[in-house]
Amino acid sequence: MNVFIATLGTETNTFCPFPTGYRTFGRIFHGDATKHTMDLFSAPLHVWRGRAEERGWGVAESICAFAPPSGITVRSVYEALRDELLSDLKKAMPVDIVLLSMHGAMVADGYDDCEGDLLTRVRAIIGPKAIIGGELDLHCHITETMITTADVLVTFKEYPHIDTIDRAEEVFTLCADAAEGKTRPVMATFDSRMVSMYRTPVEPMKGFVARMQSFEGKDGVLSVSMGHGFPWGDVAEVGARMMVVADGDKAKAAALAEKLGRELYDMRATTVTPYWTAAEAAAHADGAKASRPIVLADVADNAGGGAPSDSTFVLRALLDRKAKKALVGLIWDPIAFQIAEEAGEGATLELRIGGKCGPMSGDPVDMRVTVRKIARDVKQSFGDKGVKMEVGDAAWLQGEDGVDVVVNTHRTQLFHPDAYAPLGIDLGAYKTLVVKSTQHFYAGFAPIAADVLYVTTPGSIEPDFANIQYTKLARPYWPRVDDPFSLTNQ
Template sequence: MKIFIAGLATETNTFSPMPTGRIGFEEGLIAHGDATQSAPNGFGAPMHVWRERAEARGWDVVESLAAFAQPAGPTVKSVYEGFVEEILTDLKASLPVDIILLTMHGAMVAEHIDDCEGDLMRRCRDIVGSDAKIGLEIDPHCHLTSLMLEAADVIVAYKEYPHIDISDRAHDLFALIADAAEGKINPVMRAYDCRMIEMFFTPGEPMRSLVDKMMDAEGKNGVLSLSFAHGFPWGDTADTTSKMLAITDGDPTLADRVAREFGEELWDLRHQIKNSFPTIDEALDRVSTLREGKPVVLGDFADNAGGGAPGDSTFVLKAVLERKLKDVALGMFWDPIVIRQCQEAGEGAVLRLRIGGKMGTASGDPVDLTVKVHAIKSGLSQKFGDLDMPMGTAAILEADGVYLLVNDHRSQLFDPQAFEQLGLDLSKMKIIVVKSSNHFYDRFAPIACEVIHMKTPGAITPDFTTIPYTKRDSNYWPKVENPFDQSGKKAG
C-alpha cells in the first residue's frame, strides 16, 4: 500500500477585515513534505499519526505540503492555488497511490472558492480516479458540503469542543480508510441538515451525553462512524449550518436513518443547548458576588482570534478600568506595535502606551495607559491539549493592578501557561479575562471558581440571529423558530 498525506487548513471568517495570505501561513506552518519531522503543530498532528500507523504496517508514505494559518478573512486566490498546485504536483509524481489522507479545517474559504475542502478533494479525485480511497479529517466548525461528501470516501470530524481529540480522531480515520482500502468495509456517508446555527459546548450537558451516545454507537450494528458538524457561523456560505454525518458499512438507508435520528435528537434539545451569555457588565456584577478564593475566568467570546477576530478589542478592558478593579489579568492582546515599544524600552520600564483598538470598529477604541513592563520574552508557546502553539514575543504589562498579556503572534488564549511563563501568578488574580470562545475551558476551568462566557461586542458575535449573511438563507434556528415547516417537519 502507498499512502499520500497532506494538510491545508484555515478557518475563514468571511466578515473579518484581515485577508489570509502567505504571511499568515508562514506564522502558522508551512512544511514542504517534512512536517512530521518536527513536533506536531495544530492541524499537522494528524499527519504524525498517519505516518506512524502506516509505517507500522510497512506501507510507503508520501508526505506533501502541510500549511496552516490562524483564522482570518478569505484566503488570497494566488496563495490558495499555489498550495493546491504543490499538493497536486506531488500527488501526480507519487502515482499510483492507494490512499489519500488530508487534514483540513472544513470552513476554509478563498477569494474565489467557498468550499476549499471539496475543491481540493475533487481535484485529487480527478487525478487518482475511483479506486483510491480519500479520507478527510476536519474541525467540527465546518461547512459539510455535498462536494465534500461526493469526493471523499470517509470524513471524520473532531467530536470535542474544545478540540482535545484531534489525534484520537486521526486514529479513527486511519483505521476506517485502511479497512476500506483493504476491502474489509464499504463506507457509505449520509448527512442530515439540522438547520441550526449555535455554539455547541461538549463538556457540559446536554451535549456531553449526546457525544458519548454517538461514540457508543460507533462500531455496532453496521455503524462505522458518527460526526457532528457544528458549522462555523461566521462563514457566509450557502452551506453554513450544522449537520449530522453517519457512515455505515455499505448501507445508505441505515446511514440516512441514523444521521436523521441523531440530528432530530439534537433538534429536540435545542432550547437546552441554546446559549444565553451575560453582557460584560452583567458578568462583572456577578463576579462581585463570588467569594470562592479562586479567580473567576471570563471568556471574551467575540474577540477570539480562533474565530477570525483580530484579538485586540478593548471593550472588557475599558469596563474593568471604569470600575477601578484590581488583580485582573486580561489576554492575549494582539498588538505588535506595543510589543515593539516594550522591546525597545526593556523590562522594568514605565511607558505610556496605546493598547488595542487598532483593527477596526469591531475592536473598539484604543486605550491609553501608563504601564510597567513586568516581563517580555520571545519564542514563546502555549499548550493546546498536547500541542505546542506559538505565541511569538509576549509581554506582561501592569496598570495599577490590571495585568495585560500582549503579544505579536495572533492567537487565542488556550492555557494559563501563557501568563505564567512570564511570571504572573494567576492564583493571586480575582479575575482572568481570556480572549477565546471555548478552547480555553479545558485548561482554565480547573483553576477557576467559575467560568463565565460573556456576550461581548466584537468580530464574532454570539447573536446568531443578526449575522448579515448574503449567501446563507434565513431559514435556520434560532432566526426561524421552526425551519422545517416548509418540508412538513413538525417542531420537536
C-alpha cells in the first residue's frame, strides 16, 4: 500500500478585515513536517506516517500549510498551495490512500468551499477506487461536495480540541480497513439548522459526545461526527451538521445522522453559553472571595476565530472598576512590545496598549507600567500530548493601579497557562485572569480557576448568532428564528 499525506487549511472568518496570505501561513513545510515538532494540524501527519510505516507501507508526504484564522485567503496563495499538493500527488502515483488534514472552513477568493475543491481534484487524480480520508476541525462547513468525493471524513469531537491525535488514529484505521477491502465506507449528513458554539467539557454537550461515540463500532456504524460549524463564515452551507460514516449502508448513515441531528436540535436552548458584560464580569471577579483566580474569557477578541486580539473593552472595564490583582493577556501589540523591550526590564514608562486594529478593538489604553520581564520565542501547549503553539516574544507589564497585561508579537489566542511560564508569572497571585480565547483555554485554565465566566464585548467574533450578516445562507436557522424546522414543514 502507498499512502499520501498532507495538510492544507485555515479557518476563514469572512468578516475579518485581514486577508490570509503567505505571511499568515507562516512556516510552510514541503514534505518534511513530520521531521519537526507537532502542532495542531501537523499532528495527524505524524500519526499517519507512524501507522503506515509500522505496517511497512510506503508514505509520500506533501505540504503542511496551516494558517491561523484570519480573513479570506488570497486566491493565488490558495491555488499555489493546492497545486503543489496535487503535483506531489501526481508524482507519488500509484497511491492507495490519501489522508488530508484540513480545517473545513477555508474560504479563498473565488472558492467558498476550498476543501470540496481540493477533494474533487484529488479524486480526479487518484480515480474512484483509491481511498480518501480527511480529518477536520469541528468548526467546519461540511458540504455535499466534500462528502460525495471523500470516503471517510472525521471531525474533532472535543472543543477544546484535545482529541486531534485520537481522531487521526481513527481516520487511519477506517481508511486502512477500506483499502484492505474489510469495509466499504459511505457517508451521510443531516443539517440541524443551528448556528452557535457548543462547549463539550460541560453538559449537555459532554453527554451528547458520549452518545455519538456509543454508536461507533457497532451495527455497521463506523464513525459519528458533529460539525459544529464556524459561525463567522459567510458561506451557503454554514451551520451545525451531523455526519455518519457507515459500512456500505448509506440509508443507515442518513437515519442515524438525522436521529442525532434532531436530538441536538431539541436541546438547542440548553447548549447556549451564558454571557456576562465586561463591567459585570470585572465587578464579579474583583469582588469575589475565591482562593483561586476567576477566569474571564474575552470570546469576541479570540484570534483563534480571526479577531485581532488587541481589544481593550475588558481591560477598560477592569481599570474603570479599579480592580486589583488582575492580568489581561495575550494582547497582540508588537509596537507596545518593542517599546517595552527597548526600555528594558525594570523600567517604568507610559505605554499605549491595544486598540490598534480598528473599531472592534476599542480605544487604546494609556497605562503607566513597569516592565517586569521580557521573554523571547515563547511557546504554549495545546492539550497534553506535546503539541506546541507559537506565542512570539512577550512582555509582562505591571500596571501601577493593580491591572497587569501581557503583550506579545505573534497574533494568537491564549491556549494554556504555560505561555506565561517564561515570564515567571505566578497566576495564583491574581484574582482575575482575562484570556482572549473562546474555549481552547478551558483545558489548561479551568483546573487553576475558581470559576470561568464568558464575557461578550464588541468584537470581530461577537457571539450574536441571530444577527450575523450572512449573504449566502438561504435556509432559516436557529437562533435567528425560533423553530426553523416548523417553518419549512420538515
